Amino acid sequence: MIxxxxxxxxxxxxxxxxxxxxGVQAVGMDAVRDGSGVSLKRIYALFPSKEDLVVAVLRHRTERWNAGIAGAVEGAGTPRERLLAVFDFLADWFREDDFRGCAFINVFGELGSGSARVAEAVREQxxxxxxxVADLVxxxxxxxxxxxxxVLLAEGAQTTAAIAHDPGAATHARAAADTLIRCALGEAEGTAAA
Incomplete structure (x- = not known):
């Protein structure tokens, strides 16, 4: 027994x-049992409702996302490169065979209006x-x-890449981000010099 x-x-x-x-609604708890090798009785002891399980999945995804962003940024050199590393992280993710867009946006679209707990977990992420991103800025x-x-560029790139099946959305978002960063840092430098 595990x-x-x-x-x-x-x-x-x-x-x-x-x-x-x-999608959440298309997956029954029997499929979760089969996929996990854990009995339904045990699953329901751990997660009394499917909503509890969805919230746990979203929290798990938040941890994975945060770690992924942190890992991408850690390998970058300058502060500007650290900001752009967010978009490099997206580019790698968009090229994965199982990429289906942002899980948080997908779940919010399915359940957000009917579950305050799910909506809150998505908003937290x-x-x-x-x-x-604010810390990096x-x-x-x-x-x-x-x-x-x-953040809007990153979120838009995720949605565009998923809908259009175009991993190039990350490249376009990165180029736009680079322009914004250059302008904003130039603005910040100009303000500091004034």
Whole structure:
């Protein structure tokens, strides 16, 4: 018998794969059982409702997203390159065979209006990403208004890449981000010199 933490991890990982591939509403708990190898009784002991499982999957995805962004940024040199590394991270992700867009946007589209907890988990992830980018902007000496602009480019690239099946959306978003960064940092430098 596997311990509760291992069972929880297996269930969340299986549900994550299935929800991302098929959508939350199309996946029954029997499929999660089959994908995880954990009995339904145990699954419901860990997650009393499907909504509980969806929220756990979203929190797991938030951790993975934050770690992915942090890893991409860590390998970059200058503060400007660190900002652009966000878009390089997206480019790599968009080229993955199973890319279906942003899981948070997908789940929000499916369940956000009917589940306050799901909507809140999605909003928490989007706010967390905004804080990551704002921290990078501050480290680069950029103005506060740059962070939400870069976040919008990243979010738009995710949606465009998914709908158009075009991983090149990351390249276009990166080029636009580079222009915004150059203008904003020039503006910040000009303000500092004044």
């Amino acid at each position: 311990d509760a933490e291992t069972a929880r991890e297996r269930v969340v990982a299986a549900a994550d794969r299935l929800f991302y591939a098929r 989007k706010a967390s990403f905004g804080r990551q 501050r480290a680069a000496g950029g103005p506060d208004h740059l962070a939400p602009q870069l």
